[in-house]
Amino acid sequence: MLNKVALITGSSTGLGKRTALELARLGIDVVIxxxxxxxxxxxxxxxxxxxxxxxxxxxxxxxxxxxDCRALVGQVIEEFGSLDILINNAGPYIAERKRMADYELDEWSAMINGNLTSVFYLSKLVIPFMREKGWGRILNFGFDRADTAPAWVFRSAFAAAKVGLVSLTRTMALEEAEHGITVNMVCPGDITHEWKEASIEDVRTLTDPTTPVGRAGTGEDIARTIAFFCEEASDFITGTVIAVTGGKDVLTKYKFDLESSKEVW
Known part of the structure; x- marks a missing residue:
């Protein structure tokens, strides 16, 4: 029997890479x-x-x-003959803290297109193949409490895109349920760069007093969650937004000096 095929966007490094390793471990073919x-x-x-x-x-x-999306999906189908799992990991992020009024038009467009519209592009292309097989998994990425449409100071464009993606995720979940396709969202916590490709074992002996569970989050935490949603027996779970944060309040971990737009403890 042929392996299932997963396309993971933005997966050469970071959380996407760690997810690729996890799915491959489970015997799923992977497109990086x-x-x-x-x-x-x-x-x-x-x-x-x-x-x-x-x-x-x-x-x-x-x-x-x-x-690019059409070419990407076309190459996957040509090479593998199938596309069963779509993981929308790629998404631009502006590190600089900026008020909404200070965003340039091209910056705003890049955030919305990269984090929201790209999911529309790819989902529209892959859903027909999933419908044909009567099986599919689509996983999107959000942020802590995105499903409550919270304010996120200095992150207006990214937050707006991801909050919109929550609604798109739940809408697609309802529209595609009859075709055996589930659509869910994973919301990573404050996983810093050095831990995005790490395993849980890597941080077992390290303490993190800023996280209620007492340790840093890792790429494996996210990858294991995604792998669970991809399982055959997870077909009853769709339209779900799950936070993987260790209990940490990511959005209000800092107090803000609104005049200088700087973080202060």
Missing amino acids: NYRTNQEKALQLARELERDYPVRAMAVQADVSVPE
């Missing part, structure tokens, strides 16, 4: 999507095929561009 980091994407694909009984492929595409 990258925008610029070809070397790391190709290296990861080679490692997956070396270490697990799966096929892997790296494909370049900017998922905020419709033409």
